[in-house]
Amino acid sequence: MKKIIASATLATTLALAGTSAVAEEITLRIGSGHPPGVVYAGLMIDYFQPELKRRVEERTDHTINFVEGYSGSIVKVTEVLEGVQDGIIDIGGMCYCFEPSNLPLHAFQVMMPFGTMDPVQSLQIAQDVYAEVPYLTDVFPQKFNQVLLSRIADGGYNLGTSFSWEKLADLKDQKIAGAGLNLNWLKYAGVSPVQSSLATAYTEMNTNVYEGWIMFPSAWVNLKLYEPGPYYTLIGFGSMTWHGLTINQDTYNELPDDVKEILHEVAADYEEQTGIVNQKEYARLVEELRELITVTEIDPAVREAWAESLKDWPQQMADDLEGQGLPAKQVLNLVLDKAEDRGYNWPVRYEIK
Numbered sequence: 001m002k003k004i005i006a007s008a009t010l011a012t013t014l015a016l017a018g019t020s021a022v023a024e025e026i027t028l029r030i031g032s033g034h035p036p037g038v039v040y041a042g043l044m045i046d047y048f049q050p051e052l053k054r055r056v057e058e059r060t061d062h063t064i065n066f067v068e069g070y071s072g073s074i075v076k077v078t079e080v081l082e083g084v085q086d087g088i089i090d091i092g093g094m095c096y097c098f099e100p101s102n103l104p105l106h107a108f109q110v111m112m113p114f115g116t117m118d119p120v121q122s123l124q125i126a127q128d129v130y131a132e133v134p135y136l137t138d139v140f141p142q143k144f145n146q147v148l149l150s151r152i153a154d155g156g157y158n159l160g161t162s163f164s165w166e167k168l169a170d171l172k173d174q175k176i177a178g179a180g181l182n183l184n185w186l187k188y189a190g191v192s193p194v195q196s197s198l199a200t201a202y203t204e205m206n207t208n209v210y211e212g213w214i215m216f217p218s219a220w221v222n223l224k225l226y227e228p229g230p231y232y233t234l235i236g237f238g239s240m241t242w243h244g245l246t247i248n249q250d251t252y253n254e255l256p257d258d259v260k261e262i263l264h265e266v267a268a269d270y271e272e273q274t275g276i277v278n279q280k281e282y283a284r285l286v287e288e289l290r291e292l293i294t295v296t297e298i299d300p301a302v303r304e305a306w307a308e309s310l311k312d313w314p315q316q317m318a319d320d321l322e323g324q325g326l327p328a329k330q331v332l333n334l335v336l337d338k339a340e341d342r343g344y345n346w347p348v349r350y351e352i353k
Contacts, residue, residue, distance in 0.1 A: 023061035031069030032093035033077030037222035048270040090251040097180030110181040114307040115238035117156035119278035126241035128338040145249045149267035152243035155216035155278040160229040175210040189309045217285035230293040307348040314350045
């Protein structure tokens with residue numbers, strides 16, 4: 001038996017000759033800055049890891065073992081891209097929200113707020129866009145020494161707060177948390193935005209660092225954010241596909257060919273699971289919240305007014321990113337068109353010229 005230890009120190013020194021004839025014992029470091037209570041991280045543990053191990057060991061002579069590093073135990077939420085790039089972890093799940101300089105265009109659905117709340121549809125729209133814009137996939141090996149394995153859908157975003165509210169004016173003097181670009185949903189609507197992450201959300205809500213969070217129901221339930229935030233308002237900011245699962249390029253290159261094939265197969269299935277599970281769980285989690293706290297559905301007119309307050313922002317983002325040499329106008333127009341092709345009607349139809 002020949003053993004691969006895929007790590008920062010050994011990954012580049014092991015020569016596997018690119019064959020699949022020799023049985024290998026493969027150890028991969030895998031993790032995320034987010035805890036398992038966040039759906040995609042939980043699916044990495046409960047679906048991606050066991051499926052990869054099972055399929056590899058059933059269909060090849062190789063074995064797979066994992067060294068886990070979730071909840072920021074190896075890399076924090078802001079360090080995953082760099083951690084995979086440097087081989088600190090081999091496979092990492094990340095939110096592009098924490099990479100505004102390195103991957104500014106990959107959060108493109110966040111630039112189109114009040115889109116579909118269906119995670120399956122959100123993922124399909126993202127897949128359509130990636131298929132027409134090779135840059136979105138190619139940038140990972142070209143600039144960051146890694147391979148994109150999966151796009152990751154989130155559940156639909158709403159607003160959880162420590163206070164009740166009914167209209168946008170009720171939020172004016174309140175501090176509301178978000179991550180990365182979705183802070184602009186607050187800023188352009190006249191609400192005070194606070195940058196944060198789910199790793200610190202409970203403590204910061206509990207100590208009044210801020211009074212609310214733009215958040216999907218899975219986190220409100222699984223991370224018990226309903227305790228400091230007993231009001232959850234169904235406003236429907238949209239389901240965003242703005243996470244990714246990547247593997248270090250050196251580690252990937254050293255894997256036997258038959259393992260690579262199975263890795264991509266499992267990664268594609270995992271990608272679909274992020275949409276399916278979030279879609280399936282959304283209604284159940286909202287009902288669970290109804291039994292714990294106050295859940296209200298916003299007046300559609302308030303939702304439309306909020307969307308209207310953001311109508312100039314997508315164009316500003318497109319102009320800024322085009323100035324950086326990125327195909328932002330193409331991407332954002334594809335988001336609009338692909339959503340409509342799949343039957344979604346925007347409350348405010350943004351214009352990108």
